[in-house]
Amino acid sequence: MAATAASRLLRRALTPAVARRRFSTAAVAAEAPPSPLPSATGEEEAGMVSMKGVRISGRPLYLDMQATTPVDPRVLDAMLPFYLSRFGNPHSRTHLYGWESESAVETARASVAALVAADPKEIFFTSGATESNNISVKGLMRFHRAHKRHVITTQTEHKCVLDSCRHLQQEGLDVTYLPVRPDGLVDLGHLADAIRPDTGLVSVMAVNNEIGVVQPLEEIGRICREKGVVFHTDAAQALGKIPIDVEKLGIGLMSLSGHKIYGPKGVGALYVRRRPRVRIEPQMNGGGQERGIRSGTVPTPLVVGMGAACEIAMKEMDYDSCRISTLQERLLNGIRAKLDGVVVNGSLEHRYPGNLNLSFAYVEGESLLMGLKEVAVSSGSACTSASLEPSYVLRALGVDEDMAHTSIRFGIGRFTTEAEIDKAIELTVRQVEKLREMSPLYEMVKEGIDIKSIQWAQH
Ligand SMILES: Cc1ncc(COP(=O)(O)O)c(C=O)c1O
Ligand code: FES
Numbered sequence: 001m002a003a004t005a006a007s008r009l010l011r012r013a014l015t016p017a018v019a020r021r022r023f024s025t026a027a028v029a030a031e032a033p034p035s036p037l038p039s040a041t042g043e044e045e046a047g048m049v050s051m052k053g054v055r056i057s058g059r060p061l062y063l064d065m066q067a068t069t070p071v072d073p074r075v076l077d078a079m080l081p082f083y084l085s086r087f088g089n090p091h092s093r094t095h096l097y098g099w100e101s102e103s104a105v106e107t108a109r110a111s112v113a114a115l116v117a118a119d120p121k122e123i124f125f126t127s128g129a130t131e132s133n134n135i136s137v138k139g140l141m142r143f144h145r146a147h148k149r150h151v152i153t154t155q156t157e158h159k160c161v162l163d164s165c166r167h168l169q170q171e172g173l174d175v176t177y178l179p180v181r182p183d184g185l186v187d188l189g190h191l192a193d194a195i196r197p198d199t200g201l202v203s204v205m206a207v208n209n210e211i212g213v214v215q216p217l218e219e220i221g222r223i224c225r226e227k228g229v230v231f232h233t234d235a236a237q238a239l240g241k242i243p244i245d246v247e248k249l250g251i252g253l254m255s256l257s258g259h260k261i262y263g264p265k266g267v268g269a270l271y272v273r274r275r276p277r278v279r280i281e282p283q284m285n286g287g288g289q290e291r292g293i294r295s296g297t298v299p300t301p302l303v304v305g306m307g308a309a310c311e312i313a314m315k316e317m318d319y320d321s322c323r324i325s326t327l328q329e330r331l332l333n334g335i336r337a338k339l340d341g342v343v344v345n346g347s348l349e350h351r352y353p354g355n356l357n358l359s360f361a362y363v364e365g366e367s368l369l370m371g372l373k374e375v376a377v378s379s380g381s382a383c384t385s386a387s388l389e390p391s392y393v394l395r396a397l398g399v400d401e402d403m404a405h406t407s408i409r410f411g412i413g414r415f416t417t418e419a420e421i422d423k424a425i426e427l428t429v430r431q432v433e434k435l436r437e438m439s440p441l442y443e444m445v446k447e448g449i450d451i452k453s454i455q456w457a458q459h
Helices: 005-011 016-022 025-031 073-082 096-115 129-143 159-170 188-194 217-227 300-338 365-371 392-396 401-405 418-437 440-446
Strands: 048-051 054-057 123-126 150-154 174-178 199-203 230-234 253-257 268-272 342-344 355-360 407-411
Touching: 073 300, 096 123, 096 300, 123 129, 129 150, 129 159, 129 199, 129 230, 129 253, 129 268, 150 159, 159 174, 174 188, 188 217, 199 217, 217 230, 300 342, 300 355, 300 418, 365 407, 365 418, 392 401, 401 407
Parallel strands: 150 174, 150 199, 199 230, 230 253
Antiparallel strands: 048 054, 123 268, 253 268, 342 355, 355 407
């Protein structure tokens, strides 16, 4: 393979230890190959970045790992040959180019399957978790539309599950949107009570993208098995982060994404159980690839990247999980040591530690996010981040509107460093203190006035 700037750069970052040391977000920015974009302005050369009216010195440190993760250099290394010399269509049956691509796709399929204890024949490649969720929810219910008319899901699912359910409602099906407890977890009693003879699907996500809570999957799987209902889980935020065993958890359908596990964007997978077989109606028709479940040329480089990401996750999940837990504790303790009125949204116990969603009392959320431009964080999910409405997930937990407005999701990942966490603590504390200094409410609280007892004038 021709040595490209990227592969030369990557070769230096091949071992996990080296990758970890080198691949802090700051290191990546510093080492990035020359950009093909127009040359830097004088301001950029002076280390300033300015975009969308925001001007900061250097690139912000990245703590938004639920929105997406950087590609692991080892993943990119595995992908590159399939963009360059091995570019064949994996469905070409008549020459080496096709065969080698097909073989790489099958190796990747086996790596994805191994990470969730499935059979490779149960894994179908898609464009991402959004598509896998659409196929699961609509494809299953449309296949069984003659007898099954009811779906159960939760109020805190990702938009693509909720929106797929809304489409089914428009087709005349019933959907129950289960509320969650204040800690974000599903009430198993409510779930069992909601199941009807015509319920075809229970769809409950594994790890919530906004608050990181881990649902009681094994118990949900058991209830579904007992009642003969298919259990679908959106595991986009769970894959490679927590152990998943489709057999043990009683999962019938599962949605996975590449770009949440240090793999490329635009690729995902769908797990479909073979025994007992889960039947679905394809939502994409065409050449019959992926055994008819998902027509369209399989994107070999992306799929190879997803496979490599799964292989790395399989080896390093325990190590990453341990490191990330330590960093989460450092972040929470560091912030709490300096600030009062900091509330963790969602269960801390049943949680993936790479997600720390905090609300800061007595500060205005938008001002907090705007003041924190040197840290790339969000107030919740990426696709609703343009909205000024408080998060529907936090509202479902019963979080007060003002506290829901001040939430920040800190997303910690494989390449996050202690120094980045310390910087995030410093910047967050500074900004919250600054806003509180300007807040009359906070002043009243400091003076011991119970602001809940105040009768505000109505206009
Ligand atoms: C829980 C959850 N489901 C689905 C998705 C969508 O995944 P993709 O970007 O692969 O379509 C995301 C990503 O934001 C997610 O967090
Ligand atoms: S697609 Fe990621 S939060 Fe919406």
